[in-house]
Amino acid sequence: MILTEASVPRLPRHVRFRFDAARNCHVLLAPELVIMPDAIAVAILEAVDGAASVGGIADILAARYEAPRDAVLADCIEMLNDLAKKGMIAA
């Protein structure tokens, strides 16, 4: 599976994303796996709601951070595909 601008990403049932108070950071949890995403990845993952497309997420983040949409979109596609390869994002 390769995500494009039109894909609608979601977290699979068996993947959890939440804030961890003990470490003061966000964590992405899967079988035998803990990932601590960086600030950009957290912003993208917070916009993953199973309804917004990758392009829609890029729109939101580009507006919020006043950043060029093309660069934001490229970041979103790269990050989400990286997680999809690990089975941590579905579409």
Add this chain to the structure above:
Amino acid sequence: MNDLAPAAVKRAAVAPPMAIMMELTHRCPLKCPYCSNPLAMDRAREEMDTATWMRVISEAAALGALQGHFSGGEPMVRDDLAQLVQHAHREGLYTNLITSAVLLDQQKMHALAEAGLDHVQISFQGAESGIADHVAGLRNAHVKKLAAARLVRDAGLALTVNAVMHRQNLHQLPAMLDLAVEAGAQRIEVAHVQYYGWALKNRAALIPTRAQLDEATRIVDDARKRLEGVLNIDYVVPDYYASRPKSCMSGWARRFFNVTPSGKVLPCHAAETIGHLRFDTVQEKPLAEIWLHSEAFNAYRGTDWMPAPCKGCDRAEIDWGGCRCQALAITGDAGATDPACGLSPHHDMMLNLAVEESAAGSETFVYRMIS
């Protein structure tokens, strides 16, 4: 910050644990001769009640544990399993059920999924009923496991096949990989038996020859390429044949702790074999205090305890000196370098033991039982 005492500085350096292993019970319908439970098992009447386990789960989450593993024995013999899973889920733990799955049916699967269970690991003793039921010491176990795997996938949960391998089923490894793919598992743990507890007692009947191990490794390497993106393969070798030790528990008391059915808190499930250590219980002390201050946890934590050649080795913080229980079992000293390491003075002795014992072999199992 300058007025901190050295002890406080040391304490501050202890990171929160990543995972809690909850051995809810030692009861199990299977009798596997490599069972990881201790030879002296806790009885049903010694098991902690629901309320105490719920408190332990809350304390573990507050301490920073991210993953909660429900294990045993067979955790499904506990009537309160779904209740405990739900509590762990509400506390934010990623919940994992490690099970033989012979007691899993549609109704229980539904209750566990509703409770928030994320991941199920089902152990398989072989790729077909003949060898699998013989190793488990339970008739019809294998077909029940296959049916249970389907229930897990139908419920949308993550599924891992735990393929426990040894000299008597290693020839079925290719079929085990096929079984995992057909069951829809995302992961398989191809785990050669590790020799502690019951497995140590049965080592002569379990230990593969070097040739068998090399063939298994070749099959795994090949399958990793062939099944990339389909099945994630974790591979655990019997390290009697290794040249570097496993990073046991990712370092003693560094990321993980285990709570026994009766409430003892251990740095690993086999730690009670180290007779001179004293283990605190959740009835006596809060988990946070045990994690930071327990004598047993601090005995081999970090690198200060290490003997030569571990001390100063550039792999000291990679393999953490290997396994304390194996060091004890082979050298008689839990504080020795793991003899799996080629730099250990006991390395050749352990390797020869593996070569000789696997050449002689044995077909006779001592099945696990409560004495």
